[in-house]
Amino acid sequence: MHIRDLPHPDPGVPDVRTGGRFLLWLYKKQLGGQAKALLWGLVHTGAVASFPVPVGIAVQAVVDRDGSRLALAGGLMALLGVLVTVGDTMLHRSAITNWITSVARVQQLLARKTTELGSAMTRRVAAGEIVAVSTGDLEKIGWFVEAISRFGAAALTSVGVCVALLVYQPALGVVVAVGVPVLALAVLPMLPPATRRADAQREKAGLATELASDTVAGLRVLRGIGGEELFLGRYRSASQEVRKAAVRSARMWSLISAVQVALPGLLLIAVVWYGVQLAQDGRIAIGELVTIYSAVAFLLYPLRHFEEIAMAYSFSRPSAKRTARLLALSRPAGGRLTDHGTLDGDLHDPVTGLTAEAGRLTAVVCGDPDAAGRLAARLGGQPAESEDEGVEGGEGAEKAAATPSVLLGGTPLDDVPREAARTAVLVQDKDPVLLSGTLGELLDVPASGRVDTAGALSAAQCGDVLAALAQASVDDSGDPMRTRITERGRSLSGGQRQRLALARSLVTDPEVLVLDEPTSAVDSHTEARIADGLREIRTGRTTVVLTSSPLLLDRAEQVVFLHDGKVVARAPHRELLRTHPAYRAVVTRETETEAAADAPADPAMATTTAPAGDTRHDKIEETA
Structure with a gap:
């Protein structure tokens, strides 16, 4: 394959059982390129290995004063020089092509895996690990793939030179034939400790990268609490460890x-010493000694390739293992139902027993925020692998496979193609990501067309955000839609980011919208208006909000309370406050004993039992 043909039409399905199998699969995917590089490598190294022959002929011709043989030697040297030049150029071209095409293949595989897993990837693999795999590990894998052809050519040429020396001068040929394999294998005992040290370096570098990415992501907060120096010290310490x-x-x-x-060098000294003895005894001519010396000196060149391939493999094997582990992450993507019809109806999760009725706003209260995040991911068709975090290999995969699929209108989401599931169900994470670009580009997403941009921004209460963006417009147009938003929206506050992300989700207008704590960073008055706008704009659509905010809970048409991962109550918010102490404890942040003691017998008094200064109770009172 040529570089101009990239990207690959189909990167293929990798063998990710082990790092070694992944490297072997990668090698097999470009056998044509490897064969071409090996051919040019043989031309190059073969021509270099043949140089001792015309050199020996030339030396002997000078000794014998034979002009014709000297001219013949000069012609052979010129021909070999051309072959060396052409072979080296084409070998480099072919090897670099192999490097680039193999790295491009892995990059496409990683991009495909990222698209498949979505935000679940960073919940299962640290962001620093993903960055390290996408940069340093790819370089090491490409290095090994590229070095294979050079090593193969050097190995074949070395064998040919040893055989030729055995035939040409058996006495010295035996010394060389025995010594070269010993030299090639001499470093093998040192490779395991070298590999372990390289692995330790890579692990520490990954931790430092993860620390740096976390620090940058939280820089706004760190500046707010004056923690820059603390984290800078931590990074300096991690950098020194690297x-x-x-x-x-x-x-x-x-x-x-x-x-x-x-x-x-010792082998070369031994060959020269023994060759001089043979020349003094008259058993070999001076030209033959020069030829043998040149041949042995040439063998030092391919030995460097032995060292390179050993180093490349030692570095690439753990890199390939990490890459294979990342590519082995999976979720149902292909789907077994090709004719699944329209995906609508009630959304049901067999794991928790949650049912969100079609066309209604359902609020879900979980005592554990992590459990809420896992539920949101599962409602979007993502298996609950994160519940088994830390489980290695096949055991975790078996547990994920045993988890029943969420049903939408009776159709398992695992049984429909991923694209269809994502079109029907949209999940907005607790910490949504805003990509860099203008506000118009941020809101330019696939949509049903039922909700326009203005309506979505209004429902998400983004008026003050638009005003701030209009003032920050770089082109003085005053148009907030043309204002650029920095990567991850770091130029905005947490509440502003949440509201813009909510507006983006509302513009998409999916059949089912799942929101995980969509208003956790906004004030109570704004939250109340968002709750009203959300209920109005999502009329006739299924909406699931995972929250413990009394304002959102009071606007919901149905509230479902989960305890220990199971549905234990289902009723309107105020009824649950009155009748369910565990629910009241989660929403008001009281203990269950206090909630049971404070619960009024009269539901009309449910909003007057809050201690002063409790913001959660303030919100309950505002809903009355």
Whole structure:
């Protein structure tokens, strides 16, 4: 494949059982490119290995004063020089093509996996790990794939030179044939500790990258509490740990390099010493000695490729293992139902027993915020792998596979294609991401057309956000839609980001909208208006809001209370406040004992039992 043909039409289905199998699969996917690089490598190394022959002929011709043989040697050298130049150029071109195409294939696989998993990826794999795999690990994998062809050519040429020396001069050929394999294998005992040190360096680098990304993501908060120096100190400490690990790893690899220089040098000295003895005895001619010396000197060149492939494999194997582990993450994507019809109706989760009736606003209260996040992901068709966080390999996959699918109108979401499930059900995470670009681009999303941008922004109470963006417009147009929003919306407050993300979700207008704590960063008055706007704009559509806010709960047509991962109560908000102490404890943040003691017998008094200063109770009172 040529670079101009990238991206790959189909990157394929990788073998992710182990890192080694992944590397083998990657190699097999470009056998044509590897064969081309190996061919040009043989041309290059073969021409270099053949140089001792015309050199020996030239030396002997000078000794014998034979002009014709000297001219022949010069012609052979010129021909070999052309072959060396062409072979080296084409080998480099082919090898780099293999590197780029293999890295591009893995990048496409990672992009496809990111699209498949969505926001669930960062819940299952640390962001720093994903960044490290997408950058440093890809480089190491590409290095190994690219080095294979050069190593193969060097190995085949070395075998050919040893065989030729055995035939040409058996006495010295035996020394070389025995010594070269010993030299090639001499570094094997040092590779395991070198690999362990490289792994330690990579792990520390990943932790430092994760710390840096977390620090940048929370920079606004850190500045607010004056914590920049604290985190800067932590990063400096992590950076020093990476430096120490890198130096420790480099020392081992420098030792391997020293061995690869010292041992071949000793072999060369031994061959020259023995060859001189043979020449003094008249058993070989001077030209033959020069030829053998040049051939042995050439063998030092492919030995460097042995060192390179050993180093490339040692670095790429753990990188391939991490990449394979990332690519092994899965969720139902293909779907078994091709003719599933329109996806609508009640949304039912068999795991918790939750049922959100079609066309109604249902609020869900969970005592555990993490459980709420897992429920939101599952309602969107994402299996509950995060519940089994820390479970390795097949065990976690078996548990995820055993989890029954969420049903929409009686149709399991796992049984329909991923695109259809995502069109029908949209999940807005607790911490939604705003991509960089203008506000108009942010709201330019696939939509049903029923809800316009102005209506969505109004329902999400974004008036003050639009005014602030209009003032910050760089082109002085005063048009907030043309104002640029920084990556992740870091130039906005948390409440502003939440409201813009909510407006984006409302513009999409899916059949089912799942919102996880959509108003946790806004004030009570704004929250009340958002609750009213949400109920009005989502009329006739199924909406599920996971929240413990009394304002949102009071506007919901139905409230479902989950305890220990199961539905234990279903009723309007005020009725649950009056009759269910555990629900009241979660919503008002009292203990169950206090909630039971405070619960009034008269439901009309349910809004007057709040202690002074409790904001949650203030919100309850506002709903009365």
